[in-house]
Amino acid sequence: MKKIDMAIIGAREAGGAELVEKLEDIDFPVGELRLLTTTEALTGEETELRGRTHRESFLGEGAFAGLSVAIFAAGMAHARRYAPAARAAGCWVIDATGALAGNAPLVVPEINPDALPGAPASILSPLPAAVILALALAPLHRAAGVRRAVVSTYHGASGSGRLGMEELEEQTRGVLSGSEPDPDRFPHRLAFNVIPQTDAFETEGDDAGWTREELRLRREVPALLGTPDLAIAATAVRVPVFTGVAMSVTVELGGALPVEKAREALTGAPRVHLLDEPAFHLYPLLGEIAGRDDVYVGRLRNDPSSPNGLCLWIAADDLRCGVAQNVVGILELLRQRALL
Numbered sequence: 001m002k003k004i005d006m007a008i009i010g011a012r013e014a015g016g017a018e019l020v021e022k023l024e025d026i027d028f029p030v031g032e033l034r035l036l037t038t039t040e041a042l043t044g045e046e047t048e049l050r051g052r053t054h055r056e057s058f059l060g061e062g063a064f065a066g067l068s069v070a071i072f073a074a075g076m077a078h079a080r081r082y083a084p085a086a087r088a089a090g091c092w093v094i095d096a097t098g099a100l101a102g103n104a105p106l107v108v109p110e111i112n113p114d115a116l117p118g119a120p121a122s123i124l125s126p127l128p129a130a131v132i133l134a135l136a137l138a139p140l141h142r143a144a145g146v147r148r149a150v151v152s153t154y155h156g157a158s159g160s161g162r163l164g165m166e167e168l169e170e171q172t173r174g175v176l177s178g179s180e181p182d183p184d185r186f187p188h189r190l191a192f193n194v195i196p197q198t199d200a201f202e203t204e205g206d207d208a209g210w211t212r213e214e215l216r217l218r219r220e221v222p223a224l225l226g227t228p229d230l231a232i233a234a235t236a237v238r239v240p241v242f243t244g245v246a247m248s249v250t251v252e253l254g255g256a257l258p259v260e261k262a263r264e265a266l267t268g269a270p271r272v273h274l275l276d277e278p279a280f281h282l283y284p285l286l287g288e289i290a291g292r293d294d295v296y297v298g299r300l301r302n303d304p305s306s307p308n309g310l311c312l313w314i315a316a317d318d319l320r321c322g323v324a325q326n327v328v329g330i331l332e333l334l335r336q337r338a339l340l
Contacts, residue, residue: 007035073327078097094331133149149233160238263300
């Protein structure tokens with residue numbers, strides 16, 4: 001099996017570390033692996049993968065020579081600055097930071113594999129919440145057409161990376177010891193709190209008042225499903241859990257889709273698991289799906305306010321499902337098509 005020489009930028013961050021673990025789990029044929037970081041962040045730390053030790057090295061313009069793939073797993077600024085150098089070196093660039101949004105095709109292999117370019121280029125692994133929502137909506141869209149979705153997303157600290165999770169832990173300890181910790185990664189104390197903001201707000205034009213994450217969700221899900229007219233209104237909320245994202249979703253469909261038919265559509269859909277037995281208190285819980293690759297859907301019910309409405313609850317591990325599994329899925333798709 002041909003080995004793939006690659007670079008990962010951000011391997012010590014939450015999403016990058018999850019990606020390395022996923023590559024190990026599936027025994028992906030990694031050849032040379034360069035773990036790249038900036039001079040100020042360079043610590044010389046080592047990462048184990050497939051029985052070999054890999055030491056961090058300097059992220060610079062010449063760091064991509066001889067490689068086939070460059071994966072940007074942390075730091076939008078790094079992706080903006082160094083993705084052109086990786087492309088100039090002939091690499092496939094997979095951006096999981098959002099830096100290349102609007103300038104590279106969005107790819108979720110289970111939904112739109114034909115969006116993959118036929119020659120080395122840049123690819124955008126979508127916003128994790130967009131990956132998760134699109135995977136859940138795709139079977140419903142195939143069954144009845146999704147015209148509109150109102151979404152509230154509940155993001156754990158993992159959306160702010162390793163430092164965000166560490167801050168939540170420190171804040172929790174502080175509050176329990178009777179102190180009021182100062183927030184750093186979050187605009188307010190997250191411990192024992194709920195913050196209706198997960199990203200910076202737009203301040204001008206028609207998008208004023210929406211966060212950038214909400215806007216990406218609104219743009220990326222219709223693009224993935226191939227439905228530019230799909231209207232999405234999203235409210236992204238930060239909640240005091242360490243890992244994962246849950247969603248309360250109400251969809252308006254193009255035609256009638258009884259709950260039982262919706263269950264049939266979701267059952268067996270790629271990377272989707274139905275967990276929907278409310279009488280036995282069975283529905284997706286963030287505390288139980290951490291570390292899993294797939295999307296879990298439950299609490300399906302008709303929307304009484306709309307003749308073709310459906311309500312559902314979604315939960316997934318944003319790092320594992322939304323980042324690591326999607327990036328690895330893109331790598332596998334490239335290999336299947338003999339593009340690597």
